[in-house]
Amino acid sequence: MKIAPLAAIVAASTALASLASPAHAQGTVNVYCSVQVEWCTAIATEFQKATGVRVAITQKGSGETIAQMKAEAQNPKGDVWFGGTGDPHLQAAEENLTEPYKSPKLAELHPWAVKQSNDSSGKTVGIYAGALGFGLNTELLAKKNVPLPACWADLLKPNLKGEIQMANPNSSGTAYVAIATLVQVMGENQAFDFLKKMHVNVNAYTRSGTAPMKAVARGETAVSISFVHDGVTEALAGFPVKTATPCEGTGYEIGSMSIIKGARNLANARKFYDWALTPAAQQLGAQAKQFQVPSNKATPVPDNAPKLTSMKLIDYDFAKYGKSAERRRLIARWDAEVGGLPKQ
Numbered sequence: 001m002k003i004a005p006l007a008a009i010v011a012a013s014t015a016l017a018s019l020a021s022p023a024h025a026q027g028t029v030n031v032y033c034s035v036q037v038e039w040c041t042a043i044a045t046e047f048q049k050a051t052g053v054r055v056a057i058t059q060k061g062s063g064e065t066i067a068q069m070k071a072e073a074q075n076p077k078g079d080v081w082f083g084g085t086g087d088p089h090l091q092a093a094e095e096n097l098t099e100p101y102k103s104p105k106l107a108e109l110h111p112w113a114v115k116q117s118n119d120s121s122g123k124t125v126g127i128y129a130g131a132l133g134f135g136l137n138t139e140l141l142a143k144k145n146v147p148l149p150a151c152w153a154d155l156l157k158p159n160l161k162g163e164i165q166m167a168n169p170n171s172s173g174t175a176y177v178a179i180a181t182l183v184q185v186m187g188e189n190q191a192f193d194f195l196k197k198m199h200v201n202v203n204a205y206t207r208s209g210t211a212p213m214k215a216v217a218r219g220e221t222a223v224s225i226s227f228v229h230d231g232v233t234e235a236l237a238g239f240p241v242k243t244a245t246p247c248e249g250t251g252y253e254i255g256s257m258s259i260i261k262g263a264r265n266l267a268n269a270r271k272f273y274d275w276a277l278t279p280a281a282q283q284l285g286a287q288a289k290q291f292q293v294p295s296n297k298a299t300p301v302p303d304n305a306p307k308l309t310s311m312k313l314i315d316y317d318f319a320k321y322g323k324s325a326e327r328r329r330l331i332a333r334w335d336a337e338v339g340g341l342p343k344q
Helices: 003-020 022-026 037-051 062-071 086-094 111-119 138-143 152-156 173-186 188-201 211-218 228-236 266-276 279-287 324-339
Strands: 028-033 054-059 080-082 125-137 164-167 202-206 223-227 241-244 252-260
Touching: 028 037, 028 062, 028 266, 037 054, 037 266, 037 279, 062 086, 062 173, 080 266, 086 111, 086 173, 086 252, 086 324, 111 125, 111 252, 125 138, 125 173, 125 211, 125 228, 125 279, 152 173, 152 188, 164 173, 164 211, 173 188, 173 223, 173 252, 173 324, 188 202, 188 324, 202 211, 211 223, 211 228, 211 241, 223 228, 228 241, 252 266, 266 279
Parallel strands: 028 054, 028 080, 164 202, 164 223
Antiparallel strands: 080 252, 125 223, 125 241, 125 252
């Protein structure tokens, strides 16, 4: 007589536990996230709500993430790499650090996002696009009576000595895009000559690609080399920030997503990948006050997002500058000729 009630209690307790923790029942997915932390948090929360899959997020820049993936290649800890500039995603594909996967959502994406998949034999896909340019603290520049820079050439002017920040390409995909852009705009030797001349105007090479724009917003530096959508975020927060794209032409990123080779949670990784390409998931960027152009054609583009069609964009050679050897070579040259120069 006592056994039946006990069994009923155990059964009820088990049922309640499964209802209370659907994420545990559905497993986990480990995501290396190379966008702003607010966006990383939003995708983790909403994917878990939508699927019951628990998301473990590690937020790092794209340069640091690919270094971690190389270090873990024999024993991968991550399942998906979300966001960050497309060049290192292409490098990861070339170095066999990522898995091919053709999502059923590919047909819904802009051609530039699909091209990223085609160029990598299906090992990465575009999730957003954003143009490279300048972040400008209008108050600081006005106090110094310095006109707002509008061209790459303006960054060499003596009145900007100690007033520019850019990231370090060893850790930042943004900085690598800047170097590759200058090489394509000017030619390689001229680009490195430009970077060496600009060095006297640079007060810091930051670890993160977003740090220079944040420094502009806080009034710690007058000018940054950044993706212009990051400036929209700071301006909407009330900071005296404007952006510009260089008159000579500028490059852009195709922020990408890849499944890590040897992913321990492959089924959930694919589930996350498909979900991240939907309009519902891609709207989370704008909700987190990030204003890149989303890759799904049905995703609403915020009014505040920079208009790529109004900029002088170069025909950025993602296939060439996403190659491992080219990326290593350009960063090594930057280290040797620019990064090691003394501060003046």
